[in-house]
Amino acid sequence: SSELTQPPSVSVSPGQTANITCTGDALSRRYAYWYRQRPGQAPVMVIYKDTERASGTPVRFSASNSGTSVTLTINGVQAEDEADYYCQSAGSDGTLFGGGTKLTVL
Amino acid sequence: EVQLVQSGAELKKPGESLRISCEASGYTFTSDWISWVRQKPGKGLEWMGTTDPSDSYVKYGPSFQGRVTISSDESRSTVYLQWSSLQASDSATYYCARQGTDCGGECLDHWGQGTLVTVSS
Numbered sequence: 407s408s409e410l411t412q413p414p415s416v417s418v419s420p421g422q423t424a425n426i427t428c429t430g431d432a433l434s435r436r437y438a439y440w441y442r443q444r445p446g447q448a449p450v451m452v453i454y455k456d457t458e459r460a461s462g463t464p465v466r467f468s469a470s471n472s473g474t475s476v477t478l479t480i481n482g483v484q485a486e487d488e489a490d491y492y493c494q495s496a497g498s499d500g501t502l503f504g505g506g507t508k509l510t511v512l
Numbered sequence: 513e514v515q516l517v518q519s520g521a522e523l524k525k526p527g528e529s530l531r532i533s534c535e536a537s538g539y540t541f542t543s544d545w546i547s548w549v550r551q552k553p554g555k556g557l558e559w560m561g562t563t564d565p566s567d568s569y570v571k572y573g574p575s576f577q578g579r580v581t582i583s584s585d586e587s588r589s590t591v592y593l594q595w596s597s598l599q600a601s602d603s604a605t606y607y608c609a610r611q612g613t614d615c616g617g618e619c620l621d622h623w624g625q626g627t628l629v630t631v632s633s
Binding site: 436437439441443448449450451454455460490492494495496499500501502503504505506 | 547549556557558559561562571572573574607609612614615618619620621623624625626
């Protein structure tokens with residue numbers, strides 16, 4: 407399969423933990439990357455090579471990989487974390503994106 | 513500082529042609545590939561294709577092959593995305609993004625600010 411699947415939405419209260427999953431066969435063969443996109447802004451990479459925080463990413467962001475599924479975890483969610491989050495990997499036809507998950511901070 | 517600066521918003525009519533640009537600075541232009549990504553209003557990210565500025569090689573995503581043309585000009589450190597005949601369905605924000613060498617070219621580590629293209633009669 408050349409698809410990456412994400413839940414459309416996740417909601418958490420401030421200070422709680424948010425988990426956003428991404429599943430797809432490509433994840434068992436290639437690294438996963440995560441991007442945050444705030445309204446009206448360009449995407450920004452927050453996680454690279456499955457688990458590495460990109461420069462400037464707060465330490466409350468972490469990620470894990472378990473074969474065909476990867477999870478982005480945000481501990482102690484803050485209001486500024488409200489955004490769309492996209493997973494990305496590489497497939498045989500090029501770059502793959504998940505459909506995106508809207509994180510709402512209640 | 514790596515920067516990708518895109519050309520401004522465009523309002524075009526169906527059937528018209530268009531070329532938008534992405535000027536890179538702050539790194540060696542020919543060292544990293546650059547991709548184009550489409551985002552329709554309220555929708556997700558779609559990878560359109562990528563180019564290697566060192567030799568102008570281009571790979572298109574399956575949904576965009578034959579629909580757009582990606583090119584580059586090393587002398588201007590600029591990558592282009594063009595359409596020969598726009599359709600209303602091409603209305604979207606288009607982003608260019610660098611494929612970073614720190615992740616073997618698989619990730620998009622720097623993004624342009626986006627170019628809004630509106631196609632309407």
